[in-house]
Amino acid sequence: MMRIFRLVIIVLLFSQGLYAQDLKKNGSEYTFSNTQVKITVNSATGMVNYLFSSGIRMDNTVAYLRGINSGYFSTTDFTSHTCTVSTITDSLGSGAVLSVKHTDSKHNIILTQSFTLYKQHPYVLLSLIAANRNAKDKPLETRDISALAILPANKGSLFIPGTEPRILDVPFDNDDWTPTLERSWPAANAPKNVGISYEFIAVYDQLKNAGLVIGSVKHNFWKTGLAYQTGSQLGYVDSLNVFGGVATADNPSLKSAYGGLDGTHDHADHGTMTGQSVSSPNIYLCGSADLHEAFLDYGRVNSTINGKQTWQGYAPVYWNSFGVEGVLGYEGVMMPPAVEQISDFIHSMPNFSAYSKPVLSIDSYDQGIYSTEVLKSIGEYGKKNGQQMGFYFIPFAMWSWKDDINNKKVPGSNYALKDVLLHDKSGNPIMYKDGKWGAYAMDPTHPAIRLYIIQQLKKAKTINAKFLKIDFLTAGSLETTRRYDKNIRTGMQAYDYGMKTLRHLVDSIMGKDIFITQAISPLFPHQYAHTRFVSTDVYSHLRDDQKGFPGWGSTESSLATGSHMGWVQGTLFPYTNLDVSIMKNFQKNPDLNEQEIKVRLYAMMVMGSILGDGSDFRNPIAAYRAQAFLNNKNIAAFFSQPKAFIPIKTADGETFDQQLSFYLPGDTTMLALFNFDREKEFTQVLTRQALHLNEHKKYILKDFLTDTTIGELKKDSPEFTLSAAHEDAVLIKLIPVNE
DSSP states (O other): OOOBOOEEEOOOOOOSSTTOOEEEEETTEEEEEOSSEEEEEETTTOOEEEEETTSOEEEEEEEEEEETTTEEEEGGGOSEEEEEEEEEEETTEEEEEEEEEEEOTTOSEEEEEEEEEETTOOOEEEEEEEEESSTTSOOEEEEEEEEEEEOGGGTOEEEOOSSSEEEEEOOSBSOTTOOOEEEOOOOTTSOOOEEEEESEEEEEETTTTEEEEEEEOOOSSOOEEEEEEEOSSTTEEEEEEEEEOOOOOOOTTSOIIIIISSSOOOSSOOOOEEESEEEOOOEEEEEESOHHHHHHHHHHHHHHHHOOOOOOSSOOEEEEGGGTSOTTOTTOTTSTTHHHHHHHHHHTOTTTTSSSOOEEEOOOSOTTTSOHHHHHHHHHHHHHTTOEEEEEEOSSEEEEETTOOTTOBOTTSSSBGGGGBOBOTTSOBOEEEOSSEEEEEBOTTSHHHHHHHHHHHHHHHHTTEEEEEEOOGGGGGOOOSOOSOTTOOSHHHHHHHHHHHHHHHIIIIIOTTOEEEEOSOBSOSOTTOSEEBSSSOOOOOSOTTOTTSOSSOOHHHHHHHHTTTGGGBTTTBSOBBOOOBOSSOSTTSOOOOHHHHHHHHHHHHHBTBOEEEOOOTTSHHHHHHHHHHTTOHHHHHHHHSOOBOEEEEOOOSSOSOOEEEEEEOSSSEEEEEEEOOSSOOEEEEEEHHHHTOOTTOEEEEEETTTOOEEEEEOTTOSEEEEEEOTTEEEEEEEEEEOO
16 A cells, blocks of 8 residues: 655744754655754654654654553554644643654554754654544553564664773662663673663763763653663664553562662552553653763753742751661660760761751661650750761651561551452462561552641651651652552652642641652652662761672662763752761771772762761761861862752773763862772873863862862963772862963
8 A cells, every 4th residue: 555645844934043943855855853853754654764864763663552452552553643843831841742644444453653853952752652543442551552662573673883882771670679670782692782771871972972872851651761782783783662650560580770670669560551541651852962962951851840949048958767776776875875975976076067057867767766755855955066867767658567567557547457458369468578587668648647647747847857757768769569549549649649749748747948858769759858879778888898888888889870870950859869988987897998988978078969978977087087078178068059060981891990070160269180990090181171171271170178289270281180089089179370
């Protein structure tokens, strides 16, 4: 049958604007473009190609619906492909939308792809809607729908220019110390790299920091998977499927970041979308010569669409008890009067306390031990020292002895715990954290959870807490075979509902000046908190393979992940959180040395993290070091308004010998080098152009901590060299001099 292609053009009068859209016909191909990207629709096949000005290209892409009852439909299965262009003005700006409708007489379903280009933005937004042709037909239902798929069956491919191509593979949440992967292409004849990234992915060149960012921008229904397979040629990807409906179980037989613990931790299938029409996740697509800028735009788009929290005044600083005591607090090592001694010591550090009132954050799962009365007494003591209280709780999971749920009620309610739990495929309650003492996943849509959150927030208000740490949030996003609110059909939809409820209750019960930090949690939705842990808890030793320390939670592992995540600061959240620093030892781990402490603090700085510490200041060594580091005037001033640095050299591969570099432009430019190698020095040549320095000025180089002058960049010098010794870091200020 001869394929039909109709073209309807609504004239665009974008004579101004950097990225004016255009639609042109050339034979059987129709192009929709701006200065950054050309989108080509093939009238013979219905497939779509993308070509970015950076040289990145995607060929023979499709979109599809996999219906529960209706079956699989790809955009290439239809014979008619109708294009309509219309103008748009929304919260992101003014632009144009190309709609491609795929239909024919054989199918009762219509697939419509949308491609949105904006006048002043370099990215594309994509979506797919599948609809019944006849409104009387049985509603569609799906848990697998894609607006962008590169599939071998269509001879699809993605190409990234450069000699060192990588795929950034991101876990669903920040739990289990699971690293972000930077996957390179396998050697000839070796198996192709296959994996799933969650919510977003990057395909980029490690040397040029240039590449492609793809990610979801709405997070109120779908969990988005980005399943990929590298090609046999360097820089080619021969399969990339961006789909709504990913749900993966943990698999102990696989490595942590390779399917073991990096997925959604689900025990049931992803819920389904149903209706006369169903829609895919909305997808951001940007190919850029500056990968960092593409990520910044990704963050900005998410916040513009979904909102974000802001914070007025100086960033909080805090002390947290978790680094000192055991998980449950049963050892009682930080009970009053111990915390009062900590409070007195913090009061003795004027620079640490100079900008915002320090927070005393008691981090314990068991509010029976740290009762409201105990916390209130700590708060009253801290108030005399100009300090305020923090409060910790877990909104969507309940810790309990295994199978001891029939006799328990949800605190703050008359509901039995067993009646508010999520259930797996076999109908059994889901243990989010398995073990004799484990955490059961609770249903965020159940009224008991609202009552439980109210009870916890009333405790927090009673102690006048101004800082909330909420933890193990991923439990609320799990898929389930039963849910209280039948209108909420997926784990992500339930999680968004629960977080929205929590945020509303915080505002109404405690006030709108409460700082919220997320610990274990998915990255999205982001708009309900002020910060989120970049990685799992950090114990502050230098490397994961350090003798005598846990094989996780090191500064190196957290910064390796963090080197790809600094863009979230200022776009998704006001700040990041790289957990607390430690001045001597974390719980019962061996002692740290002062060099490790310095590296740890520098890592927190380059991530734009808030400053927290988890040390036992009753110990003379910890107290001495805290006065040297936490009370340092330069450290304190930076953390009063932390900003994430821009990566120059990011983590690559899985070695612990990472050598990383970052800079922060400004009137005084800051530059940091991290060398986690045990033997080799890290030396980097830096140019004025790379650091955006004035080409006509002389610069003095000063050590950040001491303000000691360590060198200069002469007016006529285009570059300089900086080195970091093995297992060390340097942080310098480049101060311009008027001559």
